[in-house]
Amino acid sequence: MKKTSTFKSLGSLILFTISFMLLSGFSTLSAQSTKTIKNVVLVHGAFVDGSGYRGVYDILSKKGYHVTVVQNPLSSLQDDVDATKAALDRQDGPAILVGHSYGGSVITEAGDHPKVAALVYLAAFQLDAGESALDWAMTEPGSPKNGILPADDKGILYYDKKKFHEGFAADIPKEQADFMYASQGRFAVAALAAKVTKAPWKTKPSYGIVATQDEAILPSIQRKMYTKGNAKITEIKGSHAVFISHPQEVAEVIIRASKEVK
Structure with a gap:
């Protein structure tokens, strides 16, 4: 018993x-x-600097994300890729890599970094290997509101002061747009024409934000790139400076990526 x-x-x-x-x-x-990815690396595009991400940074930081803003030298695609990879090296784990405008070229070339878990294209160029931002920009006639001036004798591109507000940042106050014009980066035309050598979005998740009132990169071109790149598309009613005018909506896409990526 x-x-x-x-x-x-x-x-x-x-x-x-x-x-x-x-x-x-x-x-x-x-x-x-x-588990949510908590590292976010933000890459700016041409004619601006990283300070435009302040609104997105504030929202993400308050939610516990570790945010790094890359300051691109804009002197060449490779220089900008090197700056981005240096920021990625400093992350303590996987990161969501975000690129605005020409910054899409940068995150595409840098996106094979082992710490990149997903890519977010923010009114940006999502390129395939062998393509450049200039290639895609020329697939359709440009908007008459676009104010990119011809390169000067040193191969540098600047934006026309008369068109900056309407053509680049129509949905933010003119005083703010005037300051952005005055502080625009020295952007080498060679960076715009440089072809990427890889397409990490083919093996990593990608997200595409279409700025539906964009006069710099036409919304129709953004949709074509994102569809070709199999990105999860979100449309936001905003100008090319949508990351400044709609930081909450932009942050929500980044947060979504951080939660969906495994």
């Missing part, structure tokens, strides 16, 4: 132990599957 009782107790203990281990394992797997 005692042996039977002992065996029953032992059996109950074994069943309890197995059940506990299974439940613990399930809980661990569940926690892993719902």
Whole structure:
């Protein structure tokens, strides 16, 4: 009788132990599957600098994200890629890599970095290997509101002051757009024409934000690139400076990527 009782107790203990281990394992797997990526690296495009991301930075930081803003030298595609990869090297784990405008070329070339978990194209060029931003920009007639001036004798592109507000940032106050014009980066035309050598979005998740009132990169071109690149598309009613005028909506796409990517 005692042996039977002992065996029953032992059996109950074994069943309890197995059940506990299974439940613990399930809980661990569940926690892993719902883990949110907390690193975000933001890359700006031409004619601006990283300060335009302040609104997006504030929103993400308050939600516990570790945000790094790259300051591109804009002197060449390779220089900008090097700056971006240096920022990625400093991350303590996987990161969501975000690029605006020409910054899409940069994150495409830098996106094979092992810490990049997903790419977010923000009114940006999502290129295939062998393509340049200039290639895609020329696939349709440009908007008459676009104010990119011909390159000067040093191969530098600037934006026309008369067209900056309407053509680049129509949905932010003119005073703010005037300051952006005055502080625009020295952008080498060679960077715009440089062809990327890889397309990491073919093996990593990608997200595309279409700025539906964009006069710099036409919304129709953005849609074509994102569709070709199999990106998850979000449309926001905004100008090319949509990252400034609609930081909440932009941040929501980044947050979505951080939660969906495994």
